[in-house]
Amino acid sequence: MNAFLHNLITLIWKDIVAELRGKEIITSILSFAILTLVIFNLALRATPQMILTLSPGILWISFIFAGILGLTRIFVNEKENGNLEGLLLSPASREAIYLGKMFSTLIFMLIAQSIILPIFSILFNVSLFEPMLLLILILTTIGFSSIGTLFSAIAINTKSREIMLPMLFVPIVIPIIIGAVVSTGTIMEGGNWPDIRQWVQLILVFDILAFVFSTLTFEQILQE
Amino acid sequence: MAVFKLRNILHITTFVMMLVVLYAIFLWVPTDKNLGISQRIFYIHVPLAWSGFLAFVLVLIGSVGYLWKRTPKWDHLAHASAEVGVLFTTLMLTTGVLWAKPVWGVWWTWDPRLTTSLILWLIYVAYLMLRAYSSDRYQAERSSAILGIFGFIDVPIVYLSIYWWRTVHPQPLVGPATSGGLDSSMYNVLMLSTLVFTLILVCLVLERISIFKSERSLEEIRWSLELSK
Numbered sequence: 001m002n003a004f005l006h007n008l009i010t011l012i013w014k015d016i017v018a019e020l021r022g023k024e025i026i027t028s029i030l031s032f033a034i035l036t037l038v039i040f041n042l043a044l045r046a047t048p049q050m051i052l053t054l055s056p057g058i059l060w061i062s063f064i065f066a067g068i069l070g071l072t073r074i075f076v077n078e079k080e081n082g083n084l085e086g087l088l089l090s091p092a093s094r095e096a097i098y099l100g101k102m103f104s105t106l107i108f109m110l111i112a113q114s115i116i117l118p119i120f121s122i123l124f125n126v127s128l129f130e131p132m133l134l135l136i137l138i139l140t141t142i143g144f145s146s147i148g149t150l151f152s153a154i155a156i157n158t159k160s161r162e163i164m165l166p167m168l169f170v171p172i173v174i175p176i177i178i179g180a181v182v183s184t185g186t187i188m189e190g191g192n193w194p195d196i197r198q199w200v201q202l203i204l205v206f207d208i209l210a211f212v213f214s215t216l217t218f219e220q221i222l223q224e
Numbered sequence: 225m226a227v228f229k230l231r232n233i234l235h236i237t238t239f240v241m242m243l244v245v246l247y248a249i250f251l252w253v254p255t256d257k258n259l260g261i262s263q264r265i266f267y268i269h270v271p272l273a274w275s276g277f278l279a280f281v282l283v284l285i286g287s288v289g290y291l292w293k294r295t296p297k298w299d300h301l302a303h304a305s306a307e308v309g310v311l312f313t314t315l316m317l318t319t320g321v322l323w324a325k326p327v328w329g330v331w332w333t334w335d336p337r338l339t340t341s342l343i344l345w346l347i348y349v350a351y352l353m354l355r356a357y358s359s360d361r362y363q364a365e366r367s368s369a370i371l372g373i374f375g376f377i378d379v380p381i382v383y384l385s386i387y388w389w390r391t392v393h394p395q396p397l398v399g400p401a402t403s404g405g406l407d408s409s410m411y412n413v414l415m416l417s418t419l420v421f422t423l424i425l426v427c428l429v430l431e432r433i434s435i436f437k438s439e440r441s442l443e444e445i446r447w448s449l450e451l452s453k
Binding site: 210 | 346359382
């Protein structure tokens, strides 16, 4: 177990160092999300009254599409430079490889979101600093990164990975997208914990299923 | 030879029953008092929904079997069922849209059942795309088996989330005009039609599997020819 934990931390650290040098994933998520926010505001010609009803949707659409853009990148480096073979030859188990990628993806997505959220607050004039909202954000992002890492590994082996990943990812994560949008809206309208409890439970159930399923099946994709 | 004969019997039975059920749907069964002639599409729409869903259960069985046993026959079952399932679900959605317009007044409504069917369709279209775009066959088999399992697990969660979402979202004023019991002759036609569509599903899946088998052996023959050169 100790060796497993050690391998896991090493794998996460490797991704963080690579990201610090290349700055590919966070930059792509961030720039795409900001573009989405600007385009939405202009395209919808939103008035301040409309903003309150539309902003949960706008926020989550920008997170989803920017997240997909980030997810397409996470195995590109491993594939292009033949690093995947190196990883497979390393003493790390397949589960550790999956968990390492999943956690580093989670970290990158959360960092990007923590920058997007204040920008969103400023551009749309809404206050989003609610602890409940942060909980929803973290839980949904755990769901995104656990199933997204699995699908990203699947999509990297296909001829058109840019379309394959969203095609696999979006229909599957629809329940947690609905959960996140509805609970974000409820919180912004002043709702409390009992109003969003069933959604949090739904997101949690999805997270657990996605996490366990992906951990168990990831090794199937790495086999040659 | 025996297999060939059995399959012929299945095909002929399905064909004859198809004619019987078409006669029953269009000529024999009485027209619905409230919904009128358009209600007859119901005898095709509901069996399509049922057999499409059954096909996705077969995808799940094939996918689990493949990851467990690693023999091509399980993969053939999953792949063939996914193709036929997407076909049936496409027809189900099309007939549903056609029926909704005269009865509900709209082509589409974001009701839980409709929305779940659409998402189910998208998941299995992605399954077929994955098969088509994969560069390596074994990789494609394993990846699609994973999608075949998780896609199916996901469906109840999708349904629940949309069901809850509808309760917080304003409903358009549409709905079935009547929800009373079915006349017994209508019920019988529906059951017969469901049986026929299930038989068509079985026929199509079996045919598709035998095509996959032929493709596979052809590929193996090509490989051995390449090697012997």
